[in-house]
Amino acid sequence: MRIKNVKVYREDKSFEEGEICIRDGLFAAPGEETENSGEQEETLDGEGCYAIPGLIDIHFHGCMGHDFCDGTEEAIEEIAKYEASVGVTGINPATMTLPVEELEEILATGAAYGKKQQAQPDPARADFLGVNMEGPFISEEKKGAQDARNIRLCDVEIFHRFQKAAEGTVNYIGVAPEKEGALEFVEAVKDEVHVSLAHTNADYDSAKAAYDRGACHAVHLYNAMPAFTHRAPGVVGAVADSPHVMAELICDGVHIHPAMVRATFKMLGEDRIIFISDSMRATGMPDGRYTLGGLDVDVKGNHATLVSDGALAGSATNLMDCVRTAVKKMDIPLETAVACATMNPAKSLGVYETRGSITPGKKADLVLLDKDLRLKAVIKDGNVLTETGR
Incomplete structure (x- = not known):
């Protein structure tokens, strides 16, 4: 899965415009999931939302x-x-x-x-x-x-x-x-x-x-x-x-x-x-x-x-x-x-190695919030529970 057009929350506590890649329920480096999968990539349009960890x-x-x-x-x-x-x-x-x-x-x-x-x-x-x-x-x-x-x-x-x-x-x-x-x-x-x-x-x-x-x-x-x-x-x-x-x-x-x-x-x-x-x-x-x-x-x-x-x-x-x-x-x-x-x-x-930030290798739990901090999507283990537009 690729989540595009989002403001991604980084480990240095800043937001950076970009995209998020998910493979097998974990965050992946950009492009990694397409290199390792023959299936068509699923894409979610974040519509400019803030993307924060769960x-x-x-x-x-x-x-x-x-x-x-x-x-x-x-x-x-x-x-x-x-x-x-x-x-x-x-x-x-x-x-x-x-x-x-x-x-x-x-x-x-x-x-x-x-x-x-x-x-x-x-x-x-x-x-x-x-x-x-x-x-x-x-x-x-x-x-x-x-x-x-x-x-x-x-x-x-x-x-x-x-x-x-x-x-x-x-x-x-x-x-x-x-x-x-x-x-x-x-x-x-x-x-x-x-x-x-x-x-x-x-x-x-x-x-x-x-x-x-x-x-x-x-x-x-x-x-x-x-x-x-x-x-x-x-x-x-x-x-x-x-x-x-x-x-x-x-x-x-x-x-x-x-x-x-x-x-x-x-x-x-x-x-x-x-x-x-x-x-x-x-x-x-x-x-x-x-x-x-x-x-x-x-x-x-x-x-x-x-x-x-x-x-x-x-x-x-x-x-x-x-x-x-x-x-x-x-x-x-x-x-x-x-x-x-x-x-x-x-x-x-003591679980920061596996969750708590949007970092390759960690559990793909994240939340999308709009500019007014309203909930637009919840994604857990790479599964979309609530979603905004595609």
Whole structure:
């Protein structure tokens, strides 16, 4: 396949007018597919669209009435189908703070789905890349929409139970470093999983100690953590002072003020920021009452709040819409926003060799956007899911 007349997003984070070649589900060097194939070349006219890699969401819970924690392969299939339809071709869904045995079952289901998907690839569904465990090793004070009844102290044995059930697919585990045993936990598992600071009431010193001991990630920066102030910089200050740490941002226009998003880019730089959606099951659905982690949530527009206390309960916005919001309402350059939803998450997950950029040899997952960033086509593994003109 040849996709002509597009602005191609390059690894140096620039757009260049040109074309994209695909052979056997992978990006190919221009002309390579015609040299190795006797069949007539399929051509897609990109009509001047931006051509960007398929997005990767490393932290979200669900969409279209389904949640990863529903614990069924059918739910994951429907989630993966929706995500692919909006240009998110790689997913790393998140768990909630639930009983240990229930989490083991959810993780086992995710692992089974992942193996099934590898054995029987379906280009109409986003690739399952693993799991982001947001709980249960978090803080009661900053639990947000997590169920406090299931919060536990960090426990290496329990983490290994999780990873065994998940067949090694847990990529991130969240901790509150101020809690008893948390720093020792970080040191014990840092070589097995990305340790995140998540739903924590830690001050600067506690957070920095965790990062110095091997934690390397921050879950939805600014949310479910102490405020960033000039005398008490908290977790945000510790992230800023820890160059190896990558931080998630929810750019849905609800969770973080645009000025703070811009300030974060100035503070951390564009290579350390990962856009996430943190979307819950109401995403793609009408306004109404839904559940998240067993708790009731009211959704109106893109606001999702707990019925019990009004706390923000994830988002009702997919990652592609977050990218649009970052560009159109937060003044983040498109080139930067794309990197934060493709290259940066791929690098954090350790899969940049195979996805995350439009590079010969990588999976042919890409999205075409018009000048107003409206979705014109999704191509996954070289298969056109939604298409513009030919």
